[in-house]
Amino acid sequence: MTTPVPINRLTAERLAAIPAGTVALRDARSGATRDVALESFSMGRTPVTKAEWDSAFAGNRSLNGNGSRNTPAHPVTWFDAIKWCNQASGAAGLTLAYSVQDRDVVWHLDADGFRLPTEAEWEWSCRAGTTGPRYGELKDIAWTAADQVEGPQQVAGKAPNTFGLFDMIGNVWEWCWDFADTARYGDYRSLRGGGWADPGWSCRASVRRGSAPDAVLEDVGFRVARGAVGTSGEQAAQGWSAVEDWRRAQIRGPLPIGWTPHRELRKP
16 A cells, blocks of 8 residues: 655645736626736645545545546545645644534635635636636647546646646646635535546636535546635635625525525625
């Protein structure tokens, strides 16, 4: 049996410094576009691997997904990703980014521990200064349906973007911190990047998908961010706002078919 690599060594080697900047985010449902100014932070060079997963959980929380220890950890629920971040932070002597009480998760913006990126952080990191649908030719940067593979591939097997990040497109979808749409999809959280079985149109920097935070999806993993981006008690940072989440969920009147507003969301 292979001995897990210490989590502090893995993460130190596999985080890239992401510069401050501004990214334009588009909401396909409303057609609106907003510019988000971001502070600098750090981002995982690859999705969290099975080896990193085992290192944080010391083999006590196994995964069912196929692949070698250098493939992305999968299938991983959003709640599992949150737990991994806290476990890895504790193992590395960092301040935990999250408080968890049942299904209620609070992000402490002043914490230096591992966390999920916001959607704005994810897209800024993915684009790495580019403005097109991808940061390179799809065949060169991503594992997708065009490769006809049967599962996730070892990380960093294709070309990185100019920030030094691999597999931002393709291989596995990656959880983000944000709710997908509190008016339409309840407590669903956002996913970005596309996976190994997705066609090219689904593997673009701006494409977003949502799923339940406890959903077990074979093509889903996660990538971590690090960096304090606010002060204790604040509830808005890096393109995310708890007030806006609550406001969107307050939709009233007859609802379109399939819409499930997040009625349980507390007012900030």
